[in-house]
Amino acid sequence: NGAGKSTLLKGISGLVRPKNGKVSFKGEDITKLPADVTARKGISLMPGGKAVFPTLSVAENLKMAAWLIRDQPERIESARQEVMDLFPILSQRYGQMAGNLSGGEQQMLALGSALMTRPELLMIDELSLGLAPTIVGALLEVVEEIHRRGTTVVIVEQSVNVALNLAKRAAFMEKGEVRFEGPTAHLLERPDILRSVFIAGASAHEAPSGNGQSAGLTVPTATAGATTSVFAAPPDTEAEGDRPVLECREVVKTFGGIRAVDHVDLVVQPGEIVGLIGHNGAGKTTLMDCISGFLQIDQGRILLEGKEINELPAHQRAMGELGRSFQDARLYPTLNVAETIAVARERHLLSRDMFAAALQLPASYESEIETMAVVEELIAMMGLGAYREKLTGELSTGTRRIVDLACIMAQDPKVLMLDEPSGGIAQKETEALGPLLRRVREQTGCSMLIIEHDMPMLSSLCDRLVAMELGGIIAEGPPAEVLAHPAVIASYLGSDETAIARSGSTTA
Template sequence: MTQSEAVSREAARGQETLLRTEGLTLRFGGITALREIDVEVSVAEIVGVIGPNGAGKTTLFDSIAGMIRPSEGRIWLDGREITRDPAHRRARAGIRRTFQRQQPIGWLSVEDNALAALEGRGGGGGFWADLLGLPSRRRIERARREQVMGALEVCGLVGEARRPAAELSIGQARRMELARAIVDRPRLLLLDEPTSGLEEAEVEIFAATIEALRAATGCSILLVEHDVPFVMSASDRVLVMQEGRVIGSGTPAEVAADPVVRAAYLGA
């Protein structure tokens, strides 16, 4: 880690809280998937979440993103409770996510894949503006494409903008989905297994990309990963989950040295 990266990470810690969960519990029938989860993520902080399969990591993401409602507990974003807000309202408040399984729109270009994330805000002028190509609609289109190119630049994909998404490598597709998640600037970005299927060189590129994203936008990132070395190098703090509980948290060094974590997950 360079000195500038260390300074950036230190600056990210100790700032005001962006996301907070309190007592987050989720039951599916007789199965408890989450057990009283308390999480805090500060502004511009990267927090990694690790744990074995079935630990509840993706379920935690689904709860924060509004895809499922917790049985108990509360969630706040920037001091406002969002526990009962639907997913689309949380997205408009700045929570974005990627998924473990890649979901590119293969027949669209990389640029248009990212542009699709902005279409939910409407085109301006409705059906007739689109049909007639009114000046107001063209202005909005130009502004949005400029916004898209900014996101592609952060993700190192400007040179692939016109390329069909179906032709991308796995690493490029992961970065395209990241661009799609950040084009409408997020406040909190949830990344679910973003390095799955990537080669070592691609993992390094992705790590540099999310660090550049944090520096450029100041967004917070909550990161679920099985690649422990990647999480330890990319995160300011790490949470360790097992059977729906948080069994350890702290800096990467603190978590790596925690005997409970080592016995349960990292290996004694």
């Protein structure tokens, strides 16, 4: 993450002007050409992340994508029909706004838009980002079909497992330089470059206690020689009895005539890690939005530690130790990494008095020292030292996700809700993420509700899986049982092993 992959694609397509060097396409120097001229020459870029106009319909998005050939109606119609043939679901959504499509449908529209000019070189930035296995499998088949038709394809992909089955040749970048170029299978023989840069450093910050158990992360406090833990002490789960820490009872949420969450019953016990899986558009994020207070439910009850929180706004639920992350890592773009993590720690401030802060009174001063000590520990823990002073708006998608995880950990919530935490981060980071989250659970006793499409990571991490489809729960239980459930396989997993096993060990 942050190696320069997306920047390189932008440099090739003309969106970024290279400072030095030369970009050649079919023997012609295109280094200084603007993006529209580059596109006319046959180069098309599918951007990573949000690559569609959300307030335009599917039809209007495709029309915009064909703007460079707007004087060739027959060519446009032929290209549009090819896109409809590749993605039949888009013909059913033709008049709908792109922002109302599921994540998988938006990715199909983005790829279809990139194909409208029939490029000779198609560059795809993170095809599988945040998508269900069945969607990834379908998109991989489309990319292979595009390649068979004679189009050259360059694809940025975080999962080596996916790349191994899609591309014969790979280039691995780190810190703006190409560290490896050759057969993709040979990457498996290079542990020196296929490694976790961020999250793996967390293991070095575990402090043993006298009984051999982890005592939490320790940081210096304002008092010389003393230490405090980034995390609160684990709660006494026996004292809490069998009462769920989080409970949803018959929760319903509708948007117009669409029931996005349909009478969902969900229970999370103290210290339990629950995985929430399902097709894009199944209602997972909507349910999480309802729990965290960003959406008001139409029916049902939501209880946190036995107390109904239906009427509480999102900030009060957060103060009540309910923390969450978002799919797109919603950070303050004009704050640097250290400041962003410090803001996330706000709930634990020892002094909130603005006058004490202005006058630098001891209470405020010590509060700032305690906060920054935690910030520095988390920066070291997550391998963010090189990015400490960088604005979050300037970071890559994956690096912003790492910062987002640090912010969530700074909150030290009792219930931690993560929406696709592995989205956009490198495969080795994903493989290190599971052990990190388990250690957070062991040290804090917090419960977790995790939405995730990386099945190897999720199945090894969770105590229980809950599968959703069309707003309702279709399966629930131990990971192995849920992943073997016929309805889950049919609606979500599919049969493409490449799309399912995005992380974990593989062989050439």
